[in-house]
Amino acid sequence: MTSVEYSFPSPRVSDAEREHALGLLRRGLVEGRVSQETFVHRMERVLAARQVSELHLVLVDLPYAEGSPSRSNWLTQAITRVSAFNERLRRAWQAERLPQLVLPFPGPTPLAIGRATGSGLRLNHASVSRRHAVLHGTGTGWLLRDLGSANGTWVNGRRVVECVRVRPGDHVSFGAMTFRLASPSEG
Secondary structure, eight states, X not given: OOOOOOOOOXXXXXXXXXXXXXXXXXXXXXXXXXXXXXXXXXXXXXXXXXXXXXXXXXXXXXXXXXXSGGGOSHHHHHHHHHHHHHHHHHHHHHHTTSOEEEOOOOOSSOEEEESSTTOSEEOOXXXXXXXXXXXXXXXTEEEEEEOSOSSOEEETTEEOOSOEEEOTTOEXXXXXXXXXEEOTTTO
């Protein structure tokens, strides 16, 4: 007697699932988790996907891909939240111990940040580019702009793509160097 095995293909991709996947990819690009080249390659894979399992493979490394099949299970979500608690606790503990970077009073001259001599804020670390970022003073505060640095400029865990308003209390990273911004009165 012979046995016959049936395999059922995973469901076809709906337009809503495709749009959701593209939205997650855009979010990954904006947050600096996905490079421009990877974004384009993955976008093509999302548009060509015929089954939901193919979408999952494109999004599997994005931490917030909650709509993907691997995280649809409540137990997996609960374990993820519990596991992330330790990381959030570690970051909160370290946040108070970060070195302060006191913002000068806004003036007409932008503050150059990098390893190059002549930088207003010279950071001598291998992860910091020679011309890493620039801080512009405005009448109401400060704007931070990355200058195409290799390791990026980050504000509160998000990569700086355009000009970003910064204020005292923000956590700013230039490459691997992280600081907590402080007002002149705090310093």
